[in-house]
Amino acid sequence: MNPRRVRLLMWKEFTQLRRDPLLIRLLILMPVLQLLLFGYVVAVDISHIDTAVVDLDHTTVSRTIDSSFTASEYFNVTHQPATEADIRALMDSGAIQIAVVIPEGTQDALTRGDVAPIGLIVDGSDTQVSSVAGAYASRILASLNATRLADQGLSGTGPGLDARVRVEFNPTLDPINTMIPGLMAVIMMISLLAIMSQAVVKERESGTLEQMFVTPIRASEYLLGKVAPYALLATVQMLIVAVVGMTWFRVPFNGSWAVVITGLALFMLSCIGLGLFVSLMSRTRQQAQQAMVFIMLPFMILSGFIFPIASMPAWLQPVSAVIPLTYILEVLRGAFVKGTGFVDLARPLIALAVFAVVILGAAIVAMRRRITD
Amino acid sequence: MRATLTRMGAVSRKEFLHLGRDKRMLAMVVLMPILQLLLFAYAVSFDVEDVPTIVIDTDHTTTSQAYVAQYEASPFFDVVAHSDALSAADTAFDRGEAKVAVIIPAGFADALFRGERAEVAVLVDGSDPNSATVAQSYSVALNQLLSTQITEDWASRQGLDLSSVGVLEPRIRTWYNPDRSSADFLIPGLMVVILAILTTPQTAVSLVRERTLGTEEQLQISPMRRIELMVGKVAPWAVIAYIDVIAITLIGVLGFGIPLRGSVAALAVGAALFIVSALGMGLVVSAVTPSEDTANIAAMLISLLPAFLLSGFAFPLNQMPVIVQGFSYVFPARYMVTLSREVFLKGAGFTEVWPELVALTLTTVALIGLATILYGRRSSR
Numbered sequence: 001m002n003p004r005r006v007r008l009l010m011w012k013e014f015t016q017l018r019r020d021p022l023l024i025r026l027l028i029l030m031p032v033l034q035l036l037l038f039g040y041v042v043a044v045d046i047s048h049i050d051t052a053v054v055d056l057d058h059t060t061v062s063r064t065i066d067s068s069f070t071a072s073e074y075f076n077v078t079h080q081p082a083t084e085a086d087i088r089a090l091m092d093s094g095a096i097q098i099a100v101v102i103p104e105g106t107q108d109a110l111t112r113g114d115v116a117p118i119g120l121i122v123d124g125s126d127t128q129v130s131s132v133a134g135a136y137a138s139r140i141l142a143s144l145n146a147t148r149l150a151d152q153g154l155s156g157t158g159p160g161l162d163a164r165v166r167v168e169f170n171p172t173l174d175p176i177n178t179m180i181p182g183l184m185a186v187i188m189m190i191s192l193l194a195i196m197s198q199a200v201v202k203e204r205e206s207g208t209l210e211q212m213f214v215t216p217i218r219a220s221e222y223l224l225g226k227v228a229p230y231a232l233l234a235t236v237q238m239l240i241v242a243v244v245g246m247t248w249f250r251v252p253f254n255g256s257w258a259v260v261i262t263g264l265a266l267f268m269l270s271c272i273g274l275g276l277f278v279s280l281m282s283r284t285r286q287q288a289q290q291a292m293v294f295i296m297l298p299f300m301i302l303s304g305f306i307f308p309i310a311s312m313p314a315w316l317q318p319v320s321a322v323i324p325l326t327y328i329l330e331v332l333r334g335a336f337v338k339g340t341g342f343v344d345l346a347r348p349l350i351a352l353a354v355f356a357v358v359i360l361g362a363a364i365v366a367m368r369r370r371i372t373d
Numbered sequence: 374m375r376a377t378l379t380r381m382g383a384v385s386r387k388e389f390l391h392l393g394r395d396k397r398m399l400a401m402v403v404l405m406p407i408l409q410l411l412l413f414a415y416a417v418s419f420d421v422e423d424v425p426t427i428v429i430d431t432d433h434t435t436t437s438q439a440y441v442a443q444y445e446a447s448p449f450f451d452v453v454a455h456s457d458a459l460s461a462a463d464t465a466f467d468r469g470e471a472k473v474a475v476i477i478p479a480g481f482a483d484a485l486f487r488g489e490r491a492e493v494a495v496l497v498d499g500s501d502p503n504s505a506t507v508a509q510s511y512s513v514a515l516n517q518l519l520s521t522q523i524t525e526d527w528a529s530r531q532g533l534d535l536s537s538v539g540v541l542e543p544r545i546r547t548w549y550n551p552d553r554s555s556a557d558f559l560i561p562g563l564m565v566v567i568l569a570i571l572t573t574p575q576t577a578v579s580l581v582r583e584r585t586l587g588t589e590e591q592l593q594i595s596p597m598r599r600i601e602l603m604v605g606k607v608a609p610w611a612v613i614a615y616i617d618v619i620a621i622t623l624i625g626v627l628g629f630g631i632p633l634r635g636s637v638a639a640l641a642v643g644a645a646l647f648i649v650s651a652l653g654m655g656l657v658v659s660a661v662t663p664s665e666d667t668a669n670i671a672a673m674l675i676s677l678l679p680a681f682l683l684s685g686f687a688f689p690l691n692q693m694p695v696i697v698q699g700f701s702y703v704f705p706a707r708y709m710v711t712l713s714r715e716v717f718l719k720g721a722g723f724t725e726v727w728p729e730l731v732a733l734t735l736t737t738v739a740l741i742g743l744a745t746i747l748y749g750r751r752s753s754r
Contacts, residue, residue, distance in 0.1 A: 020666065027670065034678065037697070040694050041688050128468065131504070132506055139510040142517035146517045149521050175502040189716055202665070283397070285578070289578065290405075307417055308419065311420045321626065344467035347468075
């Protein structure tokens with residue numbers, strides 16, 4: 001390894017980067033834009049769900065139920081159709097996402113001491129809203145039950161449960177607190193894959209790759225010189241995400257930076273390796289670009305970045321186990337939100353190390369083969 | 374006019390030849406969208422069920438066991454571990470083995486027996502806010518329901534008349550998506566996302582490429598007009614993307630059993646317009662970016678993010694801040710997702726989706742026009 005040769009190559013890459021001021025601006029702008037989009041689109045708190053209440057009972061009880069939904073900040077009662085059949089049209093048009101049906105005879109059933117079923121119809125097309133809406137609605141009904149019992153003069157007397165439900169780590173349940181740590185990894189992945197996948201194939205297309213290989217430069221030196229400038233850029237991007245996330249979005253940080261840095265460094269090696277591998281395997285820049293897009297998308301969708309892995313069907317879950325992004329998300333979220341340390345994050349960290357070694361190793365082997373060709 | 378057609382045809386033929394030479398690329402472009410559809414149709418879901426739960430029962434009585442059984446019976450909680458030690462909750466949370474911990478302190482049964490209120494603690498791991506929200510609400514509901522029952526049982530044993538206290542019981546029905554796959558609603562939208570990602574990056578590099586290869590000058594000294602070049606560049610990709618549209622629709626309808634209730638013609642026209650506008654967006658990128666690297670990144674930003682986040686395909690537009698909603702009107706993906714859903718699921722035809730078709734036509738014309746103007750400005754410099 002000759003440091004002078006590495007330095008020269010790095011200088012060449014930086015010069016090329018400087019010639020393209022739009023690229024640098026884009027690379028700086030990208031994390032900010034993504035932060036804002038993901039922060040305000042994906043990490044929304046679900047509240048004020050448009051609701052229809054169908055009151056077929058027209059009694060005091062049914063009006064109490066209606067007003068409990070109206071009073072709740074989670075629901076926004078926009079329609080009060082006369083019949084159950086009207087719900088279909090409202091839900092089809094997207095005007096409501098949940099309908100509460102109070103059947104005729106609800107009050108009578110309650111006075112008899114029976115169980116009175118209340119229909120909750122949720123729009124399953126949006127699974128995020130539907131699962132939350134079902135839970136909120138169950139909670140409202142349960143607290144109505146408790147109130148009714150208390151009204152019988154039994155409050156404070158008699159046995160009962162005093163359940164204290166406490167949310168650990170992220171008490172405000174703000175989704176942004178897990179979104180932004182994940183975004184650090186995703187943004188690094190996008191920019192490193194986009195640039196590294198072009199790195200070698202670009203030189204091949206313009207014919208400078210041969211020139212490079214008739215120089216005394218060695219494969220490892222070439223790799224290091226090629227990679228270092230972009231690794232630096234990706235680090236800057238991550239810092240932007242971390243700073244904006246912690247200042248503007250006020251994401252708390254509970255863990256140790258050593259865990260975060262170790263994880264990100266290992267993940268960075270995987271990204272670089274993957275990008276280089278794509279670049280070495282592609283014959284044209286277009287191929288490399290297409291391959292990169294088709295790698296990135298499954299990474300983002302199947303890693304649990306947005307859609308929880310637990311919600312996927314069992315046969316699909318093993319696929320997320322072979323995606324490095326899955327593990328770095330575990331590390332980052334663990335460190336940021338839970339303050340988990342090295343010991344408990346050993347499994348994902350080891351997985352990341354294995355990915356880094358295997359992927360980077362494959363890229364280096366492919367590189368050697370290219371040179372001897 | 375005929376000369377125009379000949380010239381456009383020539384550019385298209387050249388683009389097709391480029392593509393035909395590159396068999397690997399061709400295979401990727403045609404097959405990958407189909408593979409993506411198959412994977413993502415299952416993966417895009419926020420549905421929460423069977424949340425791993427650890428039970429720490431330090432009471433060890435039949436009463437506490439009966440309490441635990443309520444969690445086991447719930448479809449929402451999945452009791453994965455039992456323990457005696459309080460520290461087990463921390464360990465399970467740190468390792469990600471459980472998301473909910475139910476802690477029953479010693480003396481639980483005694484308290485109930487004495488007619489007092491028994492304490493239980495439910496800890497929810499908030500690091501996945503979506504399932505934590507649901508877990509929190511369900512455990513509150515479950516405990517209130519149980520508490521009501523316990524009080525009732527006690528009251529009846531005491532001979533108090535509680536016959537007028539019935540219980541309201543939620544019966545949740547999920548429409549459109551009873552078997553946890555949102556395929557019906559997702560695939561029409563997913564089609565749009567996949568198309569956006571397939572098309573925009575292709576044209577984004579194409580003009581820059583002519584420049585870096587030095588063939589741009591040759592094109593300029595030919596009698597070709599700029600708009601002819603644009604249309605010629607777009608045509609081959611439009612054809613390929615259209616093949617993908619047909620494949621995705623067929624897989625959706627035949628494989629996933631998605632109803633295609635509305636007008637196929639309206640869908641066909643909409644898809645064609647959307648593809649051309651997405652390709653036009655690529656051309657705009659191509660006209661303003663100086664290098665292929667820049668074009669790549671810019672195309673990613675302008676195709677992936679809006680189609681994924683601002684189209685309403687998985688994230689409801691009405692839950693977003695108003696400014697973001699306004700932003701979404703600029704991108705054609707929003708209109709196409711609406712159109713596709715209307716046609717597939719609601720049986721819409723031209724009479725219902727004309728506003729979307731008009732919006733798509735406008736964005737298409739605007740984008741191709743913008744690309745032509747911007748490209749002209751650059752080459753005249």
